[in-house]
Amino acid sequence: xxxxxxxxxxxxxxxxxxxxxxxxxxxxxxxxxxxxxxxxxxxxxxxxxxxxxxxxxxxxxxxxxxxxxxxxxxxxxxxxxxxxxxxxxxxxxxxxxxxxxxxxxxxxxxxxxxxxxxxxxxxxxxxxxxxxxxxxxxxxxxxxxxxxxxxxxxxxxxxxxxxxxxxxxxxxxxxxxxxxxxxxxxxxxxxxxxxxxxxxxxxxxxxxxxxxxxxxxxxxxxxxxxxxxxxxxxxxxxxxxxxxxxxxxxxxxxxxxxxxxxxxxxxxxxxxxxxxxxxxxxxxxxxxxxxxxxxxxxxxxxxxxxxxxxxxxxxxxxxxxxxxxxxxxxxxxxxxxxxxxxxxxxxxxxxxxxxxxxxxxxxxxxxxxxxxxxxxxxxxxxxxxxxxxxxxxxxxxxxxxxxxxxxxxxxxxxxxxxxxxxxxxxxxxxxxxxxxxxxxxxxxxxxxxxxxxxxxxxxxxxxxxxxxxxxxxxxxxxxxxxxxxxxxxxxxxxxxxxxxxxxxxxxxxxxxxxxxxxxxxxxxxxxxxxxxxxxxx
Amino acid sequence: xxxxxxxxxxxxxxxxxxxxxxxxxxxxxxxxxxxxxxxxxxxx
Numbered sequence: 001x002x003x004x005x006x007x008x009x010x011x012x013x014x015x016x017x018x019x020x021x022x023x024x025x026x027x028x029x030x031x032x033x034x035x036x037x038x039x040x041x042x043x044x045x046x047x048x049x050x051x052x053x054x055x056x057x058x059x060x061x062x063x064x065x066x067x068x069x070x071x072x073x074x075x076x077x078x079x080x081x082x083x084x085x086x087x088x089x090x091x092x093x094x095x096x097x098x099x100x101x102x103x104x105x106x107x108x109x110x111x112x113x114x115x116x117x118x119x120x121x122x123x124x125x126x127x128x129x130x131x132x133x134x135x136x137x138x139x140x141x142x143x144x145x146x147x148x149x150x151x152x153x154x155x156x157x158x159x160x161x162x163x164x165x166x167x168x169x170x171x172x173x174x175x176x177x178x179x180x181x182x183x184x185x186x187x188x189x190x191x192x193x194x195x196x197x198x199x200x201x202x203x204x205x206x207x208x209x210x211x212x213x214x215x216x217x218x219x220x221x222x223x224x225x226x227x228x229x230x231x232x233x234x235x236x237x238x239x240x241x242x243x244x245x246x247x248x249x250x251x252x253x254x255x256x257x258x259x260x261x262x263x264x265x266x267x268x269x270x271x272x273x274x275x276x277x278x279x280x281x282x283x284x285x286x287x288x289x290x291x292x293x294x295x296x297x298x299x300x301x302x303x304x305x306x307x308x309x310x311x312x313x314x315x316x317x318x319x320x321x322x323x324x325x326x327x328x329x330x331x332x333x334x335x336x337x338x339x340x341x342x343x344x345x346x347x348x349x350x351x352x353x354x355x356x357x358x359x360x361x362x363x364x365x366x367x368x369x370x371x372x373x374x375x376x377x378x379x380x381x382x383x384x385x386x387x388x389x390x391x392x393x394x395x396x397x398x399x400x401x402x403x404x405x406x407x408x409x410x411x412x413x414x415x416x417x418x419x420x421x422x423x424x425x426x427x428x429x430x431x432x433x434x435x436x437x438x439x440x441x442x443x444x445x446x447x448x449x450x451x452x453x454x455x456x457x458x459x460x461x462x463x464x465x466x467x468x469x470x471x472x473x474x475x476x477x478x479x480x481x482x483x484x485x486x487x488x489x490x491x492x493x494x495x496x497x498x499x500x501x502x503x504x505x506x507x508x509x510x511x512x513x514x515x516x517x518x519x520x521x522x523x524x525x526x527x528x529x530x531x532x533x534x535x536x537x
Numbered sequence: 538x539x540x541x542x543x544x545x546x547x548x549x550x551x552x553x554x555x556x557x558x559x560x561x562x563x564x565x566x567x568x569x570x571x572x573x574x575x576x577x578x579x580x581x
Binding site for chain 1: 538542545546549550553554556557558560561562564565568
C-alpha cells in the first residue's frame with residue numbers, strides 16, 4: 001500500500017489543512033445545521049441520526065426479546081410483534097447502518113483524498129435532510145389504522161399487497177431513504193473521481209475510500225431496482241396492476257427475485273465500508289503497512305461483482321430448477337474466496353507487527369473474529385439442501401446478526417473510536433472504550449450464539465410464541481440482548497464526554513502507526529480543510 | 538473548487554443520475570421479466 005502521509009506531502013504544503021483563517025467564518029446557531037453544506041457538519045448529522053435510529057431499532061429489538069422470554073403470549077399480540085420485527089429490520093438497515101456509513105464517508109472521504117468538501121455540497125444537505133423525514137414517517141406508521149407494516153423488512157408479496165396504510169408509508173419511506181442514498185452515492189463517486197488532491201492516484205487512496213467508491217457504485221446499480229420493486233408494489237396496491245398478484249396473472253415470487261437482486265448487494269453495501277474501516281485500523285495498531293493493498297482492492301471489487309449473481313440463494317425454498325439451485329449455490333460459495341483474501345490480509349498485516357490493543361484495534365480484531373464466524377454460517381447456508389432445512393429459522397437470524405452487528409456495527413464502533421479524536425479534538429476514555437468492547441463482545445455472543453441452536457432445532461423466525469423446549473435458549477438470548485443494549489450506553493457516554501471536552505486534548509495524529517492525509521490536519525479538524533489541495537507524492 | 542472541476546462534477550453527476558433513471562425504468566419494463574420469467578425461475 002502506498003497511502004499518502006504527511007511525509008509524502010510536498011514541502012510547503014503540509015499546513016494547508018488548517019489555512020481556514022482567511023476564509024468564510026464558521027456559521028453558528030440552527031442555520032449552521034439546517035443549511036449545512038460543510039461535509040464535516042453533514043457527517044456529524046448523519047452519525048447522530050443513525051445513532052438515534054439505532055436506539056429506536058434497538059428498543060424494538062428489546063421489545064421482541066421481552067415477548068420471547070417465555071413461551072406463550074405475554075405482552076403483545078402476534079400482529080404487533082410482527083410489526084416490531086419488520087420495523088426493527090427496516091430501521092436498522094435503512095435508518096441506522098446505511099446512514100452511519102454515509103456519515104463516515106462524509107467526514108472522512110474528503111479528508112482522506114485531500115478535497116475541500118464533497119462535490120455537491122447542497123445536494124449533500126438535501127440527502128441528509130430527507131433522512132429525518134423518512135425516519136419520522138416510518139415511525140409514525142405505527143399510529144395509522146392497522147399499524148405499521150408487518151410483512152418483514154423484505155416486504156414480500158402477497159402480504160405487502162394486503163396490508164393497510166402502514167405499508168404505503170413504509171414504501172414511501174423506502175423511496176425517500178433510497179433517493180437519499182442514491183444522492184449520497186453519486187456525491188461520493190464524483191468526489192472521489194474528480195476531487196482527489198494532485199498526486200493522489202486511485203491506487204494511493206486509503207482503502208476506506210476504495211471500499212466506499214465500490215459501495216457507491218453498488219448503490220447506484222441496485223437502489224433503482226429496489227425503487228422499481230416497491231413502485232410496482234404500490235401500483236399493484238392502488239392502480240390495478242398485477243405484477244405480483246396471482247389473481248391478475250402476476251407472480252408473487254417475481255417480487256422476491258427483484259427484491260433480492262437489490263437485497264444481496266445491499267448486504268455488501270452494509271459491509272464493504274466496514275472492511276475499509278478495519279483496513280485503516282489494523283495497520284495503524286500493528287504499525288505495519290497493510291498487507292496486500294492491491295489484492296484488497298481487487299477482492300472488494302470481486303465481492304461487489306459476485307453480489308449481483310447470487311440473489312436467488314435467498315429463495316431456495318420457493319421452488320426452482322435443480323440446475324438453478326446448483327448455480328446459485330456454487331456462485332455464492334465463490335464469494336468466500338475474495339472475503340478469505342481480506343481476512344488473510346488483515347491477519348498477515350498483524351503478523352509480526354508491533355501490536356497494541358487500544359479500543360479501535362479491539363473492535364477491529366473482534367470484527368475479524370466474529371464476522372468470520374458469520375461468514376462461515378453464510379457458507380453453510382449457501383448449501384441448498386442445508387438452507388432448505390434451516391430457511392426462515394433462527395439459524396438465519398443468528399447468521400445475519402453475526403454479519404451485521406458484529407460485522408458492520410463493530411466496525412462502526414471501531415471507526416468512531418479511531419477518528420473520534422479527529423472529530424472532537426479530545427481523546428476518549430480508554431477505560432470506557434475497553435469496557436464497551438468487552439461488554440458488547442460478550443453480550444453479543446450471549447444473545448446470538450444460542451440462536452444457531454434454536455434454528456437447528458427448528459425454531460422459526462418472526463414468531464411471537466414457541467414450543468416449550470426452546471425456552472432456555474430464548475431466555476439466554478433475551479438476557480444477552482438487554483446486556484448488549486445497555487452496553488451501548490457506555491458508548492454514548494464515552495462519545496458525549498469527548499464532545500463535552502472532557503479527556504485529554506488530542507494531537508493532530510494521536511495514533512503512532514496511523515497514515516493518511518486526515519492526520520495532517522489539527523484535531524479537531526478545522527471547519528475548512530484542504531482549500532488549497534495538498535500535493536501527494 | 539475550480540470552474541473546470543465544477544463542470545466535470547456536473548457532467549459526472551448527470552451521467553450517474555441518467556444511469557439510475559435507466560435502471561429504474563428497465564427493471565419496471567423489462568427487468569422483472571428478465572429476472573423472473575426469462576430466467577425460468579418463477580415457474581411461469
